[in-house]
Amino acid sequence: MLVLRHAGADTPAAQASPPPLTVTTQLPSWRAVGVPLRVGGLAGGRERVRLLVNGRAVDSTVAGRFGRYGLVFPAARGGRFRLTVAGEGRARQVGTIRVRDVVLEAVGDITFGEQVGPTLAEYGARYPWTNVASTLRSADIATGNLETSVSTRGTPAVKQYTFRGVPADVAPLASFAGFDVLTLANNHADDYGPQALLDTIRAVHAAGMQTIGAGANEAQARRPAIVEAGGLKVALLGYSDVNPAGFSATATSAGTARADVGAIESDVRGALRRADVAVCFFHWGVELHPDPDSRQEAFAAACLDAGAKLVLGAHPHVLGPLSRPSRTSLVAWTLGNFVFPSSGAPARTAILRVALTRRGVQGYGLLPVTIEGFRPVLDR
DSSP: OOOOOOTTTTSHHHHHOOOOOEEOOOOOSEEETTOOEEEEEEOSTTOEEEEEETTEEEEEEEOOTTSEEEEEEOOOSOEEEEEEEEOSSOEEEEEEEEEEOEEEEEEEEEOOTTTHHHHHHHHOTTGGGTTTHHHHHTSSEEEEEEOSEEOSOSOOOSSSOOOEEOGGGTHHHHHTTOOOEEEOOSSSTTTTOHHHHHHHHHHHHHTTOEEESEESSHHHHTOOEEEEETTEEEEEEEEESOOOTTOBOOSSSOEEOBOOHHHHHHHHHHHTTTOSEEEEEEEOSOTTOOSOOHHHHHHHHHHHHTTOOEEEEESSSSBOOEEOSSTTOEEESOBOEEESOOOSGGGEEEEEEEEEETTEEEEEEEEEEEEETTEEEEOO
16 A cells, blocks of 8 residues: 655654744843843743853753743843853844843922023923933933922912912923922922812823822822833832921822821832832921931831832932932932022032942932022033
């Protein structure tokens, strides 16, 4: 009987030929230090595959019955790394990835009150930012203290100073200066009442930024903003210890998040269930006093003890000292003014630049800034 066979079907070469080795992972442009990256694809069933980084094996596994595999690149240190998946007698290039720290930049007080608003109406909303925008845009995460109401509604609170601007003033903070998160936990965000505060939140969100430290109720005011950069998830929370009457949010009314040790500890722990690193931004201290008092120290300790790695401060209107409680944490007691009418000591300020990894703060520095009128200018 004549039996028809496909050519080569039973040849040794055909039997030994493995299925293709494929990589389905698309590498991101970069990865944050300490954030593992999973590399996956298909190999032969039960085939052993390895992940090579610059030619050295860092992980290996046995593919599943149908060939699916997953390998992990730990991204434990900075640099450029060439990734290759190697199977039995063959290899597939994954690509080259850069691993680096996440750069966070933070600044102090930003207002549209006093002479700022009328000047923006004349010269345009980008006017205050022209000398610092490119620096802030270069950061992976940028944050600051928006110390003003942004609304055309409401009536001024009974207090010495009330600040407000219009929604058009907000847009360049995101589109031009590159801010990601603004804290509203301060003693001016509610200057024109709860409806104007909610307008402020809406204006910031409409511009493409997140808010912290204020909301339609206390739960929303205490909610973190989470920003992801290079795979690192950073949670930011805002609190105010400077609370004019009626400014603090309640269970049923809009306002700002009041600084409270118990709430802070609970919020930070909750945020770290969703993020890798937590940052607390406070409005606290005494005007024109750069050094911290015992209340500031207690609030900072609450953040750090709960697992936060970076604590930022504002309200004194002058630049204050930095403290390094541990090798992976930092406290900036007061970031001073930024876009704010200033002269003398308050006019000497800075942009705080922090290098973050999954372990926390790895490095930091201050970029000196001089405020000319109310416009920040980087010192050269």
